[in-house]
Amino acid sequence: MTTTETMPTFVPQFDTDVSKRKLAIICSKGTLDMAYPGLVLANAALGEGIETHLFFTFWGFEMINKKTMHDLKFTLLGNPATHMPQGLGGLPWMTAMATSKLKKSIADVGVPEVPEFLEQIVASGGHLWACRMSADMNHLTKEDLYDEVEGIISAADFIDKTEGAQLLFI
Amino acid sequence: MTVTTIDGHQIHVDAEGFLTDNQEWDDKLATALAAAIGIELTEAHWKAIRFLREDYARQGETATIRRVSTVGGIPIKELFVLFPQKPAKKMAYVAGLPKPHGCV
Numbered sequence: 238m239t240t241t242e243t244m245p246t247f248v249p250q251f252d253t254d255v256s257k258r259k260l261a262i263i264c265s266k267g268t269l270d271m272a273y274p275g276l277v278l279a280n281a282a283l284g285e286g287i288e289t290h291l292f293f294t295f296w297g298f299e300m301i302n303k304k305t306m307h308d309l310k311f312t313l314l315g316n317p318a319t320h321m322p323q324g325l326g327g328l329p330w331m332t333a334m335a336t337s338k339l340k341k342s343i344a345d346v347g348v349p350e351v352p353e354f355l356e357q358i359v360a361s362g363g364h365l366w367a368c369r370m371s372a373d374m375n376h377l378t379k380e381d382l383y384d385e386v387e388g389i390i391s392a393a394d395f396i397d398k399t400e401g402a403q404l405l406f407i
Numbered sequence: 408m409t410v411t412t413i414d415g416h417q418i419h420v421d422a423e424g425f426l427t428d429n430q431e432w433d434d435k436l437a438t439a440l441a442a443a444i445g446i447e448l449t450e451a452h453w454k455a456i457r458f459l460r461e462d463y464a465r466q467g468e469t470a471t472i473r474r475v476s477t478v479g480g481i482p483i484k485e486l487f488v489l490f491p492q493k494p495a496k497k498m499a500y501v502a503g504l505p506k507p508h509g510c511v
Contacts, residue, residue: 241408246412249500280511284496346511349511357483361483
């Protein structure tokens, strides 16, 4: 039996404490499957009104490099969670096939590809930062990176910008 | 189940305050719900609310921000201006729908 409770005026408290939370996500991987966790969580946090910063470092540069961001790949190799024999992963075209299959599964649940997802994150107020050391190592400048990346900054600057933030390393 | 009164409208709500009986919703209630969370509805707000209601009637679930933007044609930036901080939840609340369950 359900009981009905009567409350004079009951309104969701959407704005309570929102401004206090801040999230920093470090994206260090360059494969298609590992690009998504950071993007999904950043998007979710922004939708909850949380100030969100993404810092792309090492292989994470694949996600913001104009040359590679449209073309991230997924491989069976070194990933036993696919439950496929590892020998298969080395066959020609297997990575292309696995990538296209994963892209389809992602599209099927209405989730955008990486560049469009970054666009959505920026439109929602998210901040994108590139790692200085990674840029220098690969001789990349801001022109090589997705236009909405706000800057190439040092690790210390990122730590400074995200004071008090909850942090995720992916 | 909780019954509450918002600006003279008696409504059934869930534990978070979202309307649980779709039939109790009308334009007047939407205006009252919006006012309760500090929003004064303009035509731009109504466009989003109407899309949400129609989409819910078709799909049986509340549209996410992404869906309101890609299918409903309202840019994400605008949604964050119309329903600040938490557009998906605030839109759903005013439209008298459950909060969206989709991740993106």
